[in-house]
Amino acid sequence: MKKNLRSQFPLLQADNELVYLDNAATTQTPSVVLDEIYKYYTKYRANIHRGIYDISEHASGAYEQVREIVARFIGADDISQIIFTRGTTESINLVAHGWAETHVQKGDEILVSELEHHSNFVPWYEVCKKTGAQMKIISLSDDFTLDMDAYARMLSKKVKLVCVTAISNVTGTTNDISTITRMAHEYGAKVLVDGAQGVAHRSCDVEKDDMDFFAFSGHKMYGPTGVGVLYGKPELLASMDPFLYGGGMVDLVSLEEVTYRDVPTRFEGGTPPIAQVIGLGAAVQFIETIGIQEICNHERMLSDYAHEKLSKIDGLTLFHPVINGSSILSFSMKGIHPHDIAAICNTQNIAIRAGHHCAQPLMKRLGVSATARISFGIYNTKEDIDALILALHAVQEKFI
C-alpha cells in the first residue's frame, strides 16, 4: 500500500494500538463514508421518491446515483439490475423466495458448495424442503479448494441452481467463478454467487464471470451496516416475485387489484436504508480511489506473510489454501480452544474471531468444532501479523 490508510479510519485513530484482524466479520468505516452519511442526516434528510420538495429530490437523486456507482463497480450493464437490500442474507433470501420457490420443483437439484456460509446454505435447504427438490453438496478437496471434478460429475439437466461463494469466509478459498458459471450454463443451470467476502478484496465482474445472481453487503466493504445488494440478470429479475410487499413497490392499488412497479423498485418495499445506501456509494468510491488491484496485492502480501509465519508455529494447523488463498486464514492450535486463543489475543488488544463462522457443515468437513480466524483489510500491516504471532506464543505458554 502506497500510504498508511489507517489514518482515514476514525476508530483506528482513536485506538491506535488496536490490531483489528476481523475484517471478514465487518470492516471499519473510513471518514469519507461517515461524512456522506452525516451529510445526509444533517443537510438533506428526507424520504426518497414522491417528495415534491428540494431535500427529498436531493435524497432521491443521491440514492439512485448509488445504483449507477454500484453497477459500474461490479460490471453490470444496467442500473435496473441493482437491487438494494439489508445485506447479503436478505439478497440471497430474495432469490430463494422470489425466484427459486417458483422455478425449482420436485426432481430438480440445487448444488451448494461445502464452503458456504449458513446464509448461502440454509435458504436452499428450506427451498428444497418446500419444493421437493434435492440439495447436493459440492465437496472440498484436501487442499481446501472445491473439488471441480466432483462438480463436473454432479452437473446434469436436473440442476437448476448452483450456489457458491466468491471467497470462503473460513478458509479464504477463492473460487474460480467464471469456470463454475461456464460449466453450469452448459446444463442450463443458474449460478448465484455470494460475494460478501469478495467485493472489497478482489475484482468482481458479473458480466465477465457471467454470474446470474450476485449478492453482497455494505459493511464488509468499508460501508455502513444494514445495506446490501442483489444483482441479477434482467430476464431472471423480470421473472421474480416480490418478497417484501408494501409501500414504494406498488404501481396501483385498489380493492380489486394490485399492480407492481418495475424492476428493481418492486423488490424494494418499504422505506429503504437511505443513509446506508448513500454510505455504500461512498464506500465503493473509496475502494475505487485506492484501486481494487492495489488492495488485492497488499492483502496477498499480508496473507502470504501470515501463512508463512503461522506455518512455523508448532501444533498449529492452518486451514488456508496455498494457491488462491485470499486474505482470510483459519487455524487451530493443539489442545487450545479457539475461544481461548481469541480471548488471550484480546488481552493484547488484537481482535480475531473464533467459532464456527456460521459454516457448521464446513467445520464438520474440516474435522473441528471451531477455528480461530484472522482476516485482513486495507489498513493492516506486517506489524499487525508480528503482534499476532507474539500473542499466539503467549497463548501456547499459558496452556502448556
Added chain:
Amino acid sequence: MDIYSEIILDHYKHPHHHGLLSDVKDHITVHNPLCGDTITIEVMTDPHDRIENVGFESTGCAISTATMSMLSDRIIGKTCEDVIQMTPEDIQSMLGVTLSPSRIKCAILGQEAVVRSLEHKA
C-alpha cells in the same frame, strides 16, 4: 483481569468427572449455538432425587470445560432445584473470575446441561 487462572487451567487440562458413566444410559447433549461447543452429560440421582454422580464429555473452551468440571464437584448431593437456582454470579464466584457477557455463555452451558439432564430423567 486474567480469566486464565491456575485453577481454571488445571480444571481444563484435567477435568473432574470427565468421561460418561457406564451405568447410566441416558445422556443429553447441549450446545452453544454461538460457538458450536457441546457438552454431553449423564447425571445419576439417588431415590431422593439428589445428585449422586456426574460424567461428561465436551468440546469447548477452557471456561466451559473448567466450569463443567468444577460444577460437577459442587453439585454432588444437591437437587435439580439447587442447580437451577445458581445465578451467573454464583458461577463466576465459583470460578473466581469475572467474565464478559459472551464468555458467561460459555460458563453457563454446563449448568444448562445438568438441568436438562435432570429434567430429561424426570
